[in-house]
Amino acid sequence: MTGPVAGWGIPSQERITAEIAAAHGSAVKPEHHPRRDFAPYRSSVLRHPHRAPVPVGDPDAAERTAPVLGTRDVRAGDADLTRQHPGEPLGERITVTGRVLDRAGRPVRGQLVEVWQANAAGRYAHERDRHPAPLDPNFTGVGRCRTDDEGRYAFTTIRPGAYPWRNHVNAWRPAHIHFSVFGTAFAQRLVTQMYFPGDPLFPYDPILQAVTDPAARARLVAAYDHALSRPEWSLGYRWDIVLDGPAATLPGPEETS
């Protein structure tokens, strides 16, 4: 099976890489978040607003309160993605753990963390994933847990594979785990992706590179932590998450009830 070749409107990696470099060069100050308007990621072109968001200063805004607990049931086994089927999934068994904090460094307690990912071969258990890599009958790649009193989350899973996509010719996503995190205010909501250290695909990936500041990109990369690895069982990665949002977020009435 051969992939598409450059031409006919499908850009080459060279072209995407040049566009990424130009966009990074245009950043006049470090930006915490990716640009919504990041043309090297072609799907962003028609899906970003042209107008600046309107600031909302209202301290009573509903968005400054938190979704209450219990919006989704979390069962004990949900945090172990390797035990959701009769057999064990193929791949390198890993644990991923860290703390969810607000920007003041306070732990975000008892909040929902959801993850989803490809299997070890780089294939999602999703009907629209057409990558010709094998599905793993023992791996769905979906997990959830709640943070503890220190804001800590922990998942056991397998290391996902890199996978191809159609942004440009020879486009490959670096291995990543998708994360969805709630804070103590709806305005702190975060959906993001965690990457693995030293992945050679980083410079080629317009999704990671949409974060133009190298220091901010580094915050998306987990650290290998040998102390978290378990002998003859699994490798450990540590990744802390800091939620953005209103600086002076206080616990809402829903949270204290």
Next chain:
Amino acid sequence: MTLLPPTPSQTVGPFFGHALPYEGGGDLVPAGHPGAISVHGYVRDGNGDAVPDALLEFWQPGTGLGRVATGADGHWSVRTAPPPAARPYLPVCVFARGLMHHLFTRAYIGPAAAAGGLLAAVPEERRSTLIARPEGDGTYRFDIRLQGEKETVFLDFHG
């Protein structure tokens, strides 16, 4: 106080469908709830084309959290309680493939929606993008346009 730098956002991507939406995610209140309203609409891109891989979340204090994915035609729908006069809106958070960082907006609902607050601060020609249009029988239409003409007013809470 020095603030920690935040973890950057990344797109929700195309493959969240088996992970994030859940049964009953569009029901902030159960069927038959007294006074329940239905809010629905389409998500469209800068060409006016349907966005079939968006995920919307709704948060109403005291009522609950809703989460729905758009269908192949970009359509979505939720059932909720009418928002209170003090906060006559339904907060909405938009995620989508192609969208690197989620967007917040609000669906203002009911007669109180005409009052001041945020709506008064938005230029008149853009105000209608924040107002859910009554269609009768407790149903309201709220379309989300990510870009271009009639672009939805999105909100920034980081101040």
